[in-house]
Amino acid sequence: MILDSKIPEGPLAEKWSKHKFNLKLVNPANKRKYTVIVIGSGLAGSSAAASLAELGYNVKVFCFQDSPRRAHSIAAQGGINAAKNYRNDGDSVYRLFYDTIKGGDYRAREANVHRLAEESVNIIDQCVAQGVPFAREYGGLLDNRSFGGSQVSRTFYARGQTGQQLLLGAYSALNRQINAGTVKMYNRHEMLDVVVVDGKAQGVITRNLISGEIESHAGHAVLLCTGGYGNVFYLSTNAMGSNTTAIWRAHKKGAFFGNPCYTQIHPTCIPVSGDHQSKLTLMSESLRNDGRVWVPKTQAMAEQIRKGQLKASDVKEEDRDYFLERKYPSFGNLVPRDVASRNAKEAFDDGRGVGGSGKAVYLDFSDAIRRLGKAAIEAKYGNLFDMYYQITDENPYEQPMRIYPAVHYTMGGLWVDYNLMTTIPGLYALGECNFSDHGANRLGASALMQGLADGYFVIPYTLGDYLAGIGPKPVDTTHPAFAEAKKGVEDRINKLLSLKGTKTVDEYHRELGNIMWEYCGMARNEEGLTKAIGLIQDLKKDFWQNAIVLGANEELNMSLEKANRVADFIELGELMVRDALHRRESCGGHFREESQTEEGEALRNDDEFAYVAAWQFVGEDQPEQLHKEALVYENVKLTQRSYK
Amino acid sequence: MSSFTKAFSSTLGKKLIMGLTGLFLALFLVVHLIGNLQLFKDDGGKAFNEYSYFMTHFMPIKIISYLLYASIVLHAVYALILTLGNKKARTVGYAQYNGAANSTWSSRNMGILGTILLIFIVIHMKTFWAEYHWGGLPYIKYETNLSDASDVKVTPLPYEGKQLVHSQYVDTQNGTEVVVAKDLYKIVNEAFSQPWYVALYVLSMIAMGFHLYHGFQSGFQTLGFDHSKYKPLIDFLGLWVFSIIIPALFAAMPLYFLFK
Amino acid sequence: MSSGNMNLTLKVWRQKNASDKGEFVTYKADSISPDMSFLEMLDVVNERLTKKGQDPIHFDHDCREGICGMCSLYINGRPHGPKRAITTCQLHMRSFKDGETITIEPWRATAFPVIKDLAVDRSAFDRIQQAGGYVSVNTGGVPDANEIPIPKVIADEAFNSATCIQCGACVAACKNASASLFVSAKISQLALLPQGQPERYRRAQAMVAQMDAEGFGSCTNTGACEIECPKEISLTNINRMRRDYFGAKFFKEEEIN
Ligand SMILES: Cc1cc2nc3c(=O)[nH]c(=O)nc-3n(C[C@H](O)[C@H](O)[C@H](O)COP(=O)(O)OP(=O)(O)OC[C@H]3O[C@@H](n4cnc5c(N)ncnc54)[C@H](O)[C@@H]3O)c2cc1C
Ligand code: SF4
């Protein structure tokens, strides 16, 4: 199958506006005859649902939490980019486009990224109109900051909770439509399958998480806005419920999966404190502006620290290795996320990690405190320091913080064309769950931007084109495809509920996470990846025999919910490993050990790998089929990233 | 339903009635206290009895007193309505509840405190107010020497089955100002010589102190009044004036009579 | 399996579903590490229950970093446990003593019916916001973001109100099960900002009406909500709500039903 990305013709800056003009429109009187199903109520889902409902479509929205406002977008801290150039510091749509392409290590589509940069400015206007309380300056105008090593100040923020404020904006727009009767909201519902009728997505099967009822819902199109799958690693900064189920089921129904192995690992997270750890907490990247990263120079000294015989503050200056400053003199502690993360892992691999488990490096503020005073540091980072203290019981004003990288974002996801449609007609993917605009590495503050661009400003146009094409003939759940999909879901639930083995689902999840982190994390190699495939396949077999799943379907049953999700993670894990195995280059968020420069830095291979890997499911327990969408760069020159 | 009925049937509106009546009652306390301070005068009750007459016969004050009775009733009735509503809002309670960790004892016990006060008011009004209005009260005659105000002749006129008439005139023959008034002072004196009655008073005033400790500032909040510059003043008045000084002075009266 | 040196006794409310009567069940939680979060402690207990084939204790949670507002446990007589300004998921076991008995209950309010064990239905909060917690603007066609300057103090004040995470601890803490803190925080955010002015009085009336319809109690200014609110939302919001509500009902001509 040839992947058609449907990128419009013409000069880069005109593609989107021309395309919008060329898209078919739905007659206003007909809009209410269409039903659109939206799965997910995060930034992507809420913004899409509200905007479509405003246009007049009937919308049904599903989320597994008890309220749409709890979608994981709520947790984003840092900010959202927009090329407003309010600072007069040289920002522009083109610069944002360029930075995003470069940040993504030249593995994203030019046309998509340019559209994203164009729409970024509208997002801020929209959010402000909704009453989103972005940070302001004394003059009353919006404040901006520079984020993630960017050269311009283009990040809009709302204290440390930009995600919550943006989501509350989108949620309020959604509420308005619920009140108007154009959106019907289904909380505590989990989508368990897509229904495909005559090759087109025409509905979903969901489970009511309270009553266990398996329901069929029909619609003219289905929008998946279900977020990232970082929890395949068990430990990540994602919420406990974040999962892959919706996109994985869609994948098994025919939607290709794009670049599954592209994972972002964030360098500044609070380290694991023990086996009981259930998730990891992100600490804002801004900390690296004033904190200096180091480990002891010798393994012996690190050993002493780990045993508690030596305190970090007692390590003499000459015994400290400020490895980022040493290796990257011009960027120092502000190197991009992937570089900082990888170097921390190297320190650990070298036996120089600190903290009880050794899985940590120091982020030291003592210099900054000396230079700027404690009060200044407190004003800047007080809440982060408090949070750190809450979790670790250590005072970062006195002892350096301990940080370690953690899985944070998945750039991979369902493959979509320029219209955000997957390879199943009528099935769309928006936000983090599509393979997105971030290439192999996402820039800070751009996921929020993408989710909202997709929902507010792209899908209202592109979906109309599809709907106008299929016409407003009524759809319902009587087609045999619904019964068949429903039966598939029920069978699977019954099968899960029959598992009365000896290992808990969490144990499987943790094991999967260990495999993924070990072999498919920041640094990967052929041997490890090959081994991981075997390990995962064994795990899958074992899971379906030995897991314990308790209770019944007809109740709130977290045991069943978890099992259902972990079973999908295991399958996705294998695909991620296969994708990582085939990509014999270092790019973006990950380092392929076989592909490095003489100095040990990441080496991209544009000749062989400048493409999107789109995987097709061909049958249970069979290796998936790879399709390639070549990436064509007409506007930017591909260069090797260097932060020396 | 008109806007007003709707407003007053909302939880906010019902509470507004509580707040308005409560603050009005608190304001009345000040007036009542100032008047009652006459009790401390060693003039055989003259000032107090004159004040009692004034309070019951001056038209504007009479109107206000009806408002006052209405306020007491409304305050109590709405307290009951709100309490029942609040009970319905949580039918299954907590097995372990640590309210002390997050709120003052007063604020959590306004209902009990209020009930004590209501009982007190009933007894109080029965002893004095009802007695004054309908009881067979003795009269008392004060003859003040016009040329020497400190020379007062006091003649009790015991009740003999027939109400006398309040009068005030100048007796030019004797050069005195004569006041014949209902002798409420006597009733007060008698009531406050009974230790159990004094105890009831003192306890009720303590309850009132606690009730107002929360109630006074809460009343302002209920009206929506809240200003960073004035809130401290309200809190100060609520604590010192309304929950300490006023109840203490009221409590001092029976004690004064008891130990006089 | 993780271990530590704390041994605790848990008294947990177990209730199969909304119509079940429910009861307290006592569990031993041995070898608990003080570094565990409260929810991780429950995870450990649940793992052990699962291994024994017993239904794990159900509770709501998601982000586990104090922002989604989903976690909601009433611990030893207080919502979100003994510490101020944090959610249940941010509470760590080092806040408890070895050997302690911990009582865990669900939020109790008629408007928050129990779904199972410690999980309750808080959709009333959603409905209150659906009644008017928004600025009526459609996507697109809005003015430039910098066209409306907002004084920083106002923006900051609105932000303070906007930090509410919709957890419901205010209702749980209130002896009257009043939702005033939550509702007023939502009303306040938009009442303070210029964007919220056109619908300001309509919003206050609609949201208060819905709050009452959901069966929450009446605020008597005990202030418990403010103390227990993980985001330290201030009582000032409640007074602002009252001003707007009374202002609307007594002085505005637009009527809301
Ligand atoms: C800790 C953290 C901090 C971050 N900080 C930033 C930042 O500063 N800037 C930035 O740009 N990005 C940041 N990100 C990334 C960004 O927040 C996310 O990528 C983005 O919010 C994802 O939005 P979404 O709408 O795609 O999905 P989500 O917000 O994750 O929403 C997913 C929705 O799908 C629903 N759902 C999922 N599966 C199912 C199913 N099977 N059935 C029914 N419903 C389902 C869920 O209920 C939920 O409503 C951060 C991420 C994390 C984890
Ligand atoms: S006001 Fe505070 S306690 Fe109430 S829902 Fe909001 S965050 Fe929770």
Ligand code: FES
């Ligand atoms: S789980 Fe999200 S706030 Fe506690």
